[in-house]
Amino acid sequence: MDHDEQLLRASSFGVAAAAYAEHRPDYAQAAVRWALEPAPGPRVLDIGAGTGKLTATLVALGAEVIAVEPDQAMLTELRRSLPAVRALPGSAEAIPLPDASVDAVLAGNAMHWFDMAVAGPEIARVLAPGGILAGLWNLMDDQVEWVAGLVRVGGTAAIGPRDTPTSWRAATAGMHLPKTGVGPRFGSPEQTEFPHGQRRTADSLVATIATRAGMLVMPEQEREATLGRIRGFLTGRPETGRGEFTVPMVTGVLRVRRL
Incomplete structure (x- = not known):
C-alpha cells in the first residue's frame, strides 16, 4: 500500500462513525489486562481512540483514561457514549499532553496507521519512565473453517492483512513499534x-465488515457487490445463516516498555 492510499484509508472512518460505534467489537478484558500488567501506574492514554471501543474496556477495568482521536466524527461518538472520559482531538504524531504524563499508551486497531518515525518519539515523550506502549488488534479466527471461507470470499479489502491471526503475526510483529535509535529507547517487544x-447475525456481520477501511474507500458499485457476496456466503452457511452466532475471534496484543 503506497503512502497516499495509507492516508486515504486512515482518514476514511469518520463517514461511518455511527456504524463503527454500533458494529465494531470491544476488546477482550484479559488482553487489555495483559497489555497494562507491567505499567507503573493507572494513567492510560488511548491513542487513535475512535468511537471508544478500547476506552470503554479500560474504564471498566478501572484505569484513569484519556482518549485522543484525530477524526471529529469519531470523537463525537466517543464523547456521546462515554461522557465522563476526557476526550481530546489529537493524534499519535501530535499528542496534546505534557511530558511523562501517562503510565501506558494503548492503541486499539490503530497502531498500523501511525507514522512511527514521528509518533514513536512523541509517545515516548508522554510516557513516564518504565511506561508501556501496546497495540491491540481484534482478529477473526481463520483456523475456523467458515471464517477461512469468508476470508476467501471477501478478499483483502473486506478481511485485510491484520484481520486474522495468521496474517497479523506476519504483518505486525515489531513492524509498528518505535524504531531503535530515535529518542528514548524501548525494550524488546x-x-x-x-x-x-462477538455475537452477530449475517446482516450485522456484513455491517461490521462494511466499516473496514478497505471497504470504505472502495467504489460504491464494487463495495455493494463485495458485500453482496459476503451476505450470500453467510446466509448459505449452517453456522451463520440461522439467526445469531458467535464470530470466533482473538485479540492480539503487541507491547513494549519505555526504558
Missing part, C-alpha cells in the same frame, strides 16, 4: 493472543 468473540 512481546506479543500474544487472547480468545474473544
Whole structure:
C-alpha cells in the first residue's frame, strides 16, 4: 500500500462513525489486562481512540483514561457514549499532553496507521519512565473453517492483512513499534493472543465488515457487490445463516516498555 492510499484509508472512518460505534467489537478484558500488567501506574492514554471501543474496556477495568482521536466524527461518538472520559482531538504524531504524563499508551486497531518515525518519539515523550506502549488488534479466527471461507470470499479489502491471526503475526510483529535509535529507547517487544468473540447475525456481520477501511474507500458499485457476496456466503452457511452466532475471534496484543 503506497503512502497516499495509507492516508486515504486512515482518514476514511469518520463517514461511518455511527456504524463503527454500533458494529465494531470491544476488546477482550484479559488482553487489555495483559497489555497494562507491567505499567507503573493507572494513567492510560488511548491513542487513535475512535468511537471508544478500547476506552470503554479500560474504564471498566478501572484505569484513569484519556482518549485522543484525530477524526471529529469519531470523537463525537466517543464523547456521546462515554461522557465522563476526557476526550481530546489529537493524534499519535501530535499528542496534546505534557511530558511523562501517562503510565501506558494503548492503541486499539490503530497502531498500523501511525507514522512511527514521528509518533514513536512523541509517545515516548508522554510516557513516564518504565511506561508501556501496546497495540491491540481484534482478529477473526481463520483456523475456523467458515471464517477461512469468508476470508476467501471477501478478499483483502473486506478481511485485510491484520484481520486474522495468521496474517497479523506476519504483518505486525515489531513492524509498528518505535524504531531503535530515535529518542528514548524501548525494550524488546512481546506479543500474544487472547480468545474473544462477538455475537452477530449475517446482516450485522456484513455491517461490521462494511466499516473496514478497505471497504470504505472502495467504489460504491464494487463495495455493494463485495458485500453482496459476503451476505450470500453467510446466509448459505449452517453456522451463520440461522439467526445469531458467535464470530470466533482473538485479540492480539503487541507491547513494549519505555526504558
